[in-house]
Amino acid sequence: MRAVSKAAGYKATVTVTLKPSILDPQGEAIGHALQNMGVKGIKSVRIGKHIELEIEGGEEKVLRAKLEEISKELLSNPVMENFHLDLQAGG
Amino acid sequence: MRAVSKAAGYKATVTVTLKPSILDPQGEAIGHALQNMGVKGIKSVRIGKHIELEIEGGEEKVLRAKLEEISKELLSNPVMENFHLDLQAGG
Amino acid sequence: MKAKEFALTLGLSAGEYDQIEKGMGREPNENEIGMFSVMWSEHCSYKNTRRELRKFPTTGPAVLVKAGEENAGVVDAGDGLALAYKIESHNHPSAVEPFQGAATGVGGILRDIFTMGARPVAFMDSLRFGRPEAKGDDGKRTRSLIKGVVSGISHYGNCVGVPTIGGELVFDQAYDGNPLVNVFCLGTLRHDQIRRGAAKGVGNPVFYVGAKTGRDGLAGAAFASRDLTEESKADRPAVQVGDPFVGKLLFEACLELYARPDLVVGVQDMGAAGLTCSTCETASRGGSGIEIELDLVPQRETGMTPYEILLSESQERMLIIVHKGREAELKEIFARWGLDAAEIGTVTETGRVVVKEGGKVVADVPARILADDAPVYEREAKVPAKLAERQKLDLRKILPAKPKVREDLLKLATSPATGSRRWVWNQYDHMVGLRTVVRPGGDAAVLRVEKPGGGWVHVAMTLDGNGRWCAQDPREGSKALVAEACRNLACAGAVPLGLTDNLNYGNPHDPEIFWTLREGVEGMAEACRFFDLPVTGGNVSLYNQSPAGPIHPTPVVGVVGKVEEGVRLVPGILGKGGGVVLLLGTQESGGLGASLYLQEIHGVLAGKLGKVNLKAEKELHQLMRSVLKLKGVRAVHDVGEGGILWALAEMTFGEESGGAEVEIPCGSNERPEEALFGEGAGRILLEVDEEAVTGIEGLAKEAGVGCYRLGKTGGDIFVIRCGVVKEKWAGKELKDLFHNSLPKVLE
Amino acid sequence: MRFAVVQFPGSNCDQDCVHALQILGQEARLVWHQETKINPEEAVILPGGFSYGDYLRCGAIARFSPIMAAVKVAAERGQVVVGICNGFQILCEAGLLPGALTRNEGLHFRCETAPIRVETPTTRFTSAYVTGQILQIPIAHGEGCYRASPDVLQELEARQRILFRYCNPEGEVVAEANPNGSSHAIAGICNARGNVLGMMPHPERCCEPEMGGVDGRGILLGAAGVGRSL
């Protein structure tokens, strides 16, 4: 088990979304556009980032910690965004 | 079952990613930044969009078809992007 | 919590609370305390600085709307044309979220301008950060702040289609952790289009237009009125997000609305303190009252409390009062632009701002108390203990025995502090609108503006600040700023019409900081009076300090002027060659006190500026404008930071520019470095045709201004002689360093 | 020629286009995006700006504006349609031109005068110029990096549908002179029929000496059908 998670690569997906009370101008514009296009019932549209990383080898625990850090420091702005990290072996 | 899926709302997530053949300069810039931060083993970084929609009521099948259409026509550009739709009742 | 305790947690003082209770005649409720906390914050009330601001000259034949009357001042540019302009800071928001902080700063100043009835036609930005080349985390943070702020301005400005045509970018450790982001906007209008922010006519409907209200930037005005500390980060929900798309629609819709005859009574943007500020200010100006119902306010989020709605700083919103019976016209226009427009209340005769929620009164405050009765403080002022020490300068201890001018200039060319700012203004659309006649990169930007009756007026503008000068001598430093700004305009042949200022300082409760501010204001006021330059408005940003200490005292001025008839605009860079280099002004350099040279090359901030000779400056500017009407002037550049050598070098940095060979006068008891890099005296460099020299000399003689022939242009080497110094640089050597220094550290 | 300059919410070069056309002696009217009619004798301009904030993707929302159906019909009828900057992005999103415009490779918005080289003088839009002529035309965009599938690129090359390429001041097409990383250094292309032009540079910004040059005149006059008169 350990050998596997070390040798193979990883695939990480970081999803960055705006905090609930932060305005999302993009989402608003798309919501309006959908309305104008006749799509009914859209209550809200929010746009976030979907970031896929492929990573070679390494220890899963260490890597996860590193990715958490990166997600907070570089990939998202904690002032206004939340992130969700999903890490999978075998990328 | 049907009653439920009709009455309650839906939550849809559309993930838009760049086609593999399309260059992603933003992803590359982040890859470089990660390298500079001393993160090892990053093979690739690709940036996509994560779009969350909250939708009121409606028939699931009809809604899904509509969302597929929107994803293809508006939310993604088939020249350079792929999308993945995930629709869940009970938004 | 008791009312008073709550007031204290919002930053009001005990004395202020007592004054509120007395004015109200009862204990204020939570909503009312919230309203007072923002309206009586420094940001909205200028309680610590109002006495100082009164020292500025504010009147003059060209002034159409005075400082303090409305959202922005307005001056007459002749032929029925008027100019509205103002500067505003967004320092604290940009420190916390550089991209959105800067973007919303642009959005905010934009609203101030179109609120006046003007079409916004240009932005400028004045930016100050720590050193981007610093090692470790400091440098990293600074670089990301710079990139964030520049892209935030670019994002908002480009999207609304208003060109950003100039500004400044300064790197100094003094701004580490507390960047300065000041944004200026200019708008144009006809005299008869000036709009007022007054609520008049009892029974007239009050409209809310623009974006919906959310919990954005709750109490941002109060936030801007405190020191930046670690705790500021806990204030993070205060981040506001700008929507330039809606910003653009909003100003187009408003301009369309204003164009309808006799429709609009009053307009006020919702900036700091949002709905609270706009209702009480319009009521106070109109000598009336306003009653609104919060349930009618368009809301983006559910479950917002009255407190939140009243204090929200959501962007892209305006309050508009129209004549009763004309509601449908407003609604039609805003619907066409796809914007919310809700009638939320009416003008009353009570003199009170009454806020209801579901028909129930949740706040009821006399408008005047809220808007105009904020306390005014006379803060304690004390000469900084270390000032005299800092002003000492012993060049013998600093300069090497033998001048190293060749290395010095190479170092200057390499430093990001002095490098080309193209990296910045390339990211700004500086051409949209087809008005930009002189693009960024020169002394002053020039716009052509259509006259009401057809034809163009050329308007020149510049932003200038200098924390180093003001740190070393607050009074002379701010005088020098005004002189420099006017000199920049003179290089574009323009007569200054008006000035707007942004006073960026630290905590005013510190007597040394307050003294510095007062000196700065008085110096600026004196210079303005001398140049017949009315101060038509501005902004004060205090509490600019981080745990490392306060920023340099940094007043920033924006000066707007009109290019004189008959002036030919010339570039700031040399052509291919064959011209004569002239110096207008004085042969004196003003010395190295507080100079960029000492700081960049020797790492020393010491000494002070020479005394500013306002009379000589004024004569020089007049001469410059006359010279620009002659034939044969090829290039003009004023001598500023870095002194005459740096100014000459900059002239050779044009893509096509050739070199020059010049001799710079060196006084007998002066070090060549002083002559070459001293930046304390007002001077202007020219490249002219040989045939033009006599004419210029004649004009200079008449004006009593010095005119000296320094050498000639051509070749591709830059050669200088000054006393014992003789040096040369290959043209490309300096040019490449200059153009690459900024991208190199930032990319 | 009479021009219809379309105004989307967020367009900001619409007035500039009208001004430039008028300077060149052409008639121009603004057409609001909610209108549905383009007259059969009109040439259409989709101007620069940030239609719908350029949110999501540049031009993505604008293409659904009511006026775009009429623009499509006009293009099919053979009327002239010119998309400048944001207009080019909209034309690609709408499928009136192939490919897509993506984020500049350097990731920054860029505003500067960028030399472009005329590749194909045989179209109406370039009839004022000769092959290899270098034009100084301002660019101002953050997403001008042209991308298309290899087939499309090949077709554009083979049919000489690439009208302009970014080049250095000497007219050489080199990587350093490519401001956004566009494939094949593409600055402007036309459709197969030759009546639809999309370009990132702004010809309307250089029709008067005071604005820094007049190299854009030929393109607008070309659109008006009088390019050769220059």
Ligand SMILES: Nc1ncnc2c1ncn2[C@@H]1O[C@H](COP(=O)(O)OP(=O)(O)O)[C@@H](O)[C@H]1O
């Ligand atoms: N430094 C200053 N010098 C002169 N006038 C100033 C200064 N600072 C602010 N003012 C004037 O005081 C008034 C209130 O300004 P301000 O509160 O900044 O407006 P806003 O509500 O748009 O932020 C304005 O007319 C402004 O021009």
Ligand SMILES: [Mg+2]
């Ligand atoms: Mg205001």
